[in-house]
Amino acid sequence: MTIQPSSDRKHGLFVSVDGPGGAGKTTIVRHLAQMLVAQGEHVCVTAEPSTGxxxxxxxxxxxxxxGNALACLYAADRYHHVETEIRPHLKSGHIVxxxxxxxxGLVVQRFDGVDPVFLWQLxxxxxxxxxxxxxxxxxHVIAERLSERGPHNRFQLAPxxxxxxxxYYRDATNALVDAGFDVLRVDCSSRPPEQSAAVIRDRLKTLLMPDEVLT
Known part of the structure; x- marks a missing residue:
């Protein structure tokens, strides 16, 4: 989904949103995109697995x-996703x-017993x-939400x-922080999705500021 209001942004910004099933990713992403569009930004919303x-x-x-076969397939999709969709939109000034x-990618295949080191290397x-x-x-909140909506894949079938x-996400988050990623943790246990989206939007404001404003 690509939404293009008027904007003169010349460099894009890439934001990923991850978390356990039932955390509300898709709803929060939708609210975030709407907030950014209201600010006049060009926004491209995408997802993984990609539509490629x-x-x-x-x-x-x-x-x-x-196992490893599925992990490699998902990683291949991620690299292809970057090449064919994410980078082109970033070059055209979108917030992706x-x-x-x-x-x-560091979490899901662990349910199949894949080594976290192998997942990182991929x-x-x-x-x-x-x-x-x-x-x-x-x-407990997530389990209740999954029970209400039903599992989306085999990884959510275990009690x-x-x-x-x-x-697993806690482990992945620690690995990303250790590797120097700019990580924002957002607690969604009781916060409405639009408020979680607002937390992300407010963090993005600092990244969207021109360098001369920050200095």
Whole structure:
């Protein structure tokens, strides 16, 4: 989804939003995009798996392919996603918001027992976001939300999947911080999605300021 109001931005900004299933990623991303458009920004909202050929294949095979093979397929989609969609929109001055990105790549295949070191190596050359947002929530809250909506994939079928996923995201967040990523943690346990989006928007304001204003 690409929305293009009037703006004279010459350099894009890349924001990724990740977090456990049930944290409200898609709703928060939608609110964030609307807020940024209201500010006059060019916004491109995208997601992973991507809508490209590799992403479509990854989505199709998620329920049947496991382990390293699926991890490699998702990583291939991520690199292709960057090359064919994210970078072109950044070059045209868009703020690109990706619903799932590298943090999810460090988490999801761990449910299949894939080594976190291997997952990091698969993803270490991918484009770094200007801001990596990690949505956090109490695992009991997430489990209740998943119970109400139903699981979206096989990784959410285990009774304790929410607790495990929260722990995996904590590990991924620590790895990204240690690697120098600009990470923003947003607690979504009780905060309405529009308020979570506002927290991200406010953080982005500092990245959108001209250098001369910051100095």
């Amino acid at each position: 050929l590799i992403g479509a294949l990854a989505s199709q095979l998620t329920e049947t392919v496991t 918001i990706s619903d799932r990105y590298i943090a999810s 993803n270490e050359e991918v484009e770094r976001p200007d801001l990596t947002v990690i949505l956090e929530a109490d695992p 304790d999947s929410s607790h495990v996923e929260v722990r």
